[in-house]
Amino acid sequence: MTRILSALSLSATLLASTAMAEDLPAPTGDVLLTIRGDISITNAGDAARFDLAMLEAMNPVTITTTTIWTEGEQTFRGVPLAALMEAVGARGDTISATAVNDYAVEIPREDWVADGPIVAFEHNGAEMSLRDKGPLWVIYPFDAKTDYQTEVIYSRSIWQLDRMTVED
Template identity: 65%
Template sequence: MTNTVISRVAFAVATFLPVMGFSAELDAPAGPVLLTVSGAIENSNTANGDAAFDREMLQALGAETIETTTIWTEGMQSFEGVSLQVLMDAVGATGSIMKATAINDYSVEIPAEDWVENGPIVAYSNNGEEMSVRDKGPLWVVYPYDSSPNYQTEVIYSRSIWQLDRITVE
C-alpha cells in the first residue's frame, strides 16, 4: 500500500471508531464546555467518568442539517448539529432513556427510541449562526418536525429542549 492509502485508512479508523462506540476515551475539550453527558456511558474524558464536549468536539462528530418549521420560530429554519444517535454512540450510551437538562435546570426525558437515524439533532446553529442563550442556545434538541406527522405531537414538542447543557443517560 502507498503512504497515501495507509494515511487515509488511519484517518478513517481514527474518525469513525469513536463515533461507532469503540473508543474508551474521548479527547478533552479545548474550549468552553457546552454539553456534559454522564450516567450509563462507556466513553468519557473527565476524571469523574463524564463526557464533556466543546463546540469543536460536537462539530467533529459530523454535522447534520434539518430544514424545518417549528412552533417557536417564524418561517423555515435551518438547524445544524450532531445527530442524537451519533452523540449517544460516541459516548457509548448503554441506557434506555436520557434526561436532558437545560441551563435553568428544566429537564425532559428522551427515550432511546428517539436516538435514530434521520431523527433529532443537538443543534448548535440556527440559520448559520451560533445560538445565544437568549435565542434558545447554545444547544437545542431539534426534531425534523416537517418530515413526519409523528414529529408534530405534544410529546415530541415537549422533548425539544433548548438551552441544553447536560444529559444523563439512565
C-alpha cells in the same frame, strides 16, 4: 438512491463514532454539554464533556424545518442524537436532558435513530446565544413526519441544553 446514500452516510457516521469512542478527546474550549450516567466512554471522570470543536468534529448534519416557536422555515445544524449516544457508549434506554433554566425532559432510546433528532449548535447559520435558546437545542425534523408534531415531541425539543444523563 437517497436511501442508499443515507445508509452509506449512516455507516460512515457509525464508523467515525466508533473511532472516536475509543479516543474521546478532552474539551479545549467552553464546555457546552456534559453527559453522565450509564455511559462507557468519558473524558472527565465519570462524565463526557463536549466543546463546540468536538461537536463540529462529529459529522454534524443540517435539518430544515418549521417550528412552533419560530416564524417561517429554519435551518438547524448539529450532531444527530444517535451519533452522540454512540460516541459516549450509552447503555441505558433513556436520556434525561436538562436545560440551563433547569427545564428537564426524558428522551427514550426509540428516538435516537437515523434521521431522528439532532443536538443543534447552529441556527440559521449562526451559533446560538443563551438569549437565542442556545447554546444547544434538540431539534426533531418536525416537518418530515406527523409523528414529530405532537406535544410529547415538542416537550422533548429542549433548548438551552447543557446536561444529559443516560439512565436505565
